[in-house]
Amino acid sequence: MSRARFLPSCGVGILHHSEHPSERTTSFPEAELPRRTSPPLGGILRGLARAENRFWGLVVAVGLISGLGAVVLLKVLRFTQHLFWRSEVEGFLAGVIASPPWRRFLVPVLGGALVSLMTLLVGQPLRGHGTAGIIESIWVKAGRLSLLRALFRGFVSIIAVALGAPLGREGALLSTGAASGSALAHRLRLPSGQARLLVACGAAAGIASAYNAPIGAALFGLEVLLGSFALELFGPIVVSCVVATLVSRAFVADRPIYVIPHYVLTHPRELMLALLLGVLMGAASALYVRGINLLSDSLARAPDWLQPFLPLVAMSLVGLAAIWLPYLLGNGYDSVNAALLGKMPLLLLAMLPLAKLLATSLCAGAGVPGGLFTPSLFYGALLGGAFGAGVGVLWPGGAPSGAYALLGMVAVLAGTTHASVSSVLLIFEMTADYDLILPLMLCAVISAVVSRWLEPESLYTSVLNRRNVRMPATVPQWLREEGARALLKPVEQRINPSAPFQEVVVLLLEQPPGADLYVTDSQGRLLGVIVLDALKGHLPDHTLLEATVAADVMDVNVPVITPSFSLAEVARSFGKTTLERLPVVDRDRRLLGTVSKSDVLQRGQF
Known part of the structure; x- marks a missing residue:
């Protein structure tokens, strides 16, 4: 059963699955028909063309707004990082490590104080990574999202990440793009089906501009947000992602997010190790989902008077830990890059993933807004790197640890999202290394299967289940x-x-x-x-x-x-x-x- 049936007809390219183009009609008052100077059929066709052109224009507009919004937010991120850490985004970790211990503690405390202050101003917690809310908006709320809240929350999220919150920058970009699609749809009073699709277009465009990955982002929008690869959905999602990526490439950077050496895993021994890594990463993915949920549930039960101050407490604890482990601060881009290049010691590869999981869970549960996508890449890359480094010690002569770090990234991403296809293509686009595509696919599928067996809910659906929101099944009716x-x-x-x-x-x-x-x-x-x-x-x-x-x-x-x-x-x-x-x-x-x-x-x- 395809979940694409909510779409109304909005032109030649978007139809109900049960509707044939020949069955479509447009209603006109009968009293006006004799006054027309053109044949009724011609008027109907022109009306359809206008409706289609308007929708596709909105698809392009959503991609453009998402791309420009991503550019602005990323500029704010870099400016704030440079202001407080004396570094650009590429050297964020170097700036943190070079900072004195008092700065590593006080800057995150300042970030927590900012989030607590904003929480008090709006009167409600800012917790949540946004993706679950977008899915809920698409399937339950007819595509309704508050643009002002999304912009406010996105700005606070970017500042918090720049000040050291161990969360991802993509949360702000994704929610801003989705809210822009919702605002346009409801401003123009589009049918709910088109509104939902525009929300998905905006969210996918936000991911595309954040990671310079239009193909993977489009498939993420289809697989995770819409739960369907229906052809009617594919066109609008792709157009929005392409437009957003072009804008991002023009103003930010036109290169893969991670530049890595040329890795090859073709030996049977290495493929068997990839299979084993997929199983281990599946279990680690289930642990990641449960860890995030456990702390979120625990902190949600805190007294109401304490809730606004939880971000300050959480960021203070992260700042205290950063005195000895500066790698915990920020979204972890530099640490992932070091793991992919094989430049991180085995001790850190083994110790940092659990420490990062604890810090991320603490801040996300306490109400610090941010994404969980990039922290999951950190978690997977370092665990995979630790696996590769350990294999290198016990069984020398194999592939470098960086290759296994890449496999760990895709395995954890697939295991936490239960979205193998988009995970493989996202990681491929982030690294531009096609030679590892077969082991990547293998690890992703195995990890997703093991993770789903241990933890049936993904990182996103688990949040929705706690809100008593049930999603439609994503597998065909005959199969389930x-x-x-x-x-x-x-x-x-x-x-x-x-x-x-x-x-x-x-x-x-x-x-x-x-x-x-x-x-x-x-x-x-x-x-x-x-x-x-x-x-x-x-x-x-x-x-x-x-x-x-x-x-x-x-x-x-x-x-x-x-x-x-x-x-x-x-x-x-x-x-x-x-x-x-x-x-x-x-x-x-x-x-x-x-x-x-x-x-x-x-x-x-x-």
């Missing part, structure tokens, strides 16, 4: 549909048709509530069902009780289910009876088990 076999429970008690009535009564009374007694022959074939309630008022003559057997009181007309029944067919079978359970039999009528009505209600999609 469950049948009777998935709900089958074994039968613990059967009875022979010749069993005396006294034994029948004893066994019935021993059954749990809602359970019945199944009569089977010597080969396990179902002959009938004995229901306790059905016996009331229908007992045989008391003088004949000693001669009564199970076959005399069983119901042979109870509906039966086969393992091939779909969930809908099972539900229809329950509609024919008042029983809480129905027997499941094979083609020879051998009893396989039962299905309960409560399981059907819990698993069904209604």
Whole structure:
């Protein structure tokens, strides 16, 4: 089932999946038709063209606004970093390390004080990394986002990251782009489907401009935000990402985010290590998601009077840790670059990921606004680098640690977002190293599978679940549909048709509530069902009780289910009876088990 069905028709390129172009009409008052100087069909076609042109113009405008907004925010980031750390963005870590200990402590404290002050001014916490809110806006709120709040929150986020918050800069760019799409859509009173799509276009454009990655950002918008690769969605997302990337390249930089050596992983031993790394990174991804959620939930339960001051407390603790571990400050770009180049010591590679996870979770849960995308790259790159460095010590002569750092990046990104396709292309575009594409794909898929097995919710859907927001399924209906076999429970008690009535009564009374007694022959074939309630008022003559057997009181007309029944067919079978359970039999009528009505209600999609 494609989740693209919410889209209304807005031109030739965007249609309902169930709507054929030939079925589309435009309504005009009949009284006005004779006054037209052109044929009605020509007027309809021109109207469609105008609607289509307007929408595509808005797609371009959203990309342009997102790109320009990213340029402005990145300029603010660099200016603030240079002002407080005496460094440009490329040398942020060098500036932090060169700073005296008092500055490493006081500058983050200043950032926390700023966030606390802004929280008091707006009267509500600024916590959250934005992506979950955008997904909720698209699917629940008809694409509605507050532009003023997004701009305010984005500006505070950029300043906080520049002052040392261990979060990502992409949060501000993504939310600003999404809010601009929402504002344009609702200003022009577009249908909710077009508004939702423009929000996704703006968010994807923000990612594209942040990382100079238009392909990966477009697929991120489709895979994570919209949950569909439908062709009708692809065009607008791509156009917005391309426009935003062109603007970013013109004013910021036209090169990959990470410039790395030429790495190759082709030896069978290295591919086996990549498989192992994918499994380990899947577990690490689940730990990342749970760590973020655990601290967020814990801090959300703090007293209301304390909530505005949590950012100050969290940033003070991060500043204190930065006296000894300056690598924790900022989004971690320089540390990731060092890991990719193989220039970071093994001790730091092993120690920093958990320290960064703790610092990021603390600040995100305390209400410091920022992204979790870049910190996850830090976490994955350093864990992968530690794996590669450890392998190099135990098994010399293999690939350098930087190659495994790259695999760790994509594996954690795929594991935390549950979006393997966009993760691979984002990392590929950030590094421009195509030769590692096969190990990247392998690691991403394995990590996503392991992470989903250990932690079913992604970094984004876990936030939505805490808000009681349920997302539509992203897999096809035919693939996720469950049948009777998935709900089958074994039968613990059967009875022979010749069993005396006294034994029948004893066994019935021993059954749990809602359970019945199944009569089977010597080969396990179902002959009938004995229901306790059905016996009331229908007992045989008391003088004949000693001669009564199970076959005399069983119901042979109870509906039966086969393992091939779909969930809908099972539900229809329950509609024919008042029983809480129905027997499941094979083609020879051998009893396989039962299905309960409560399981059907819990698993069904209604």
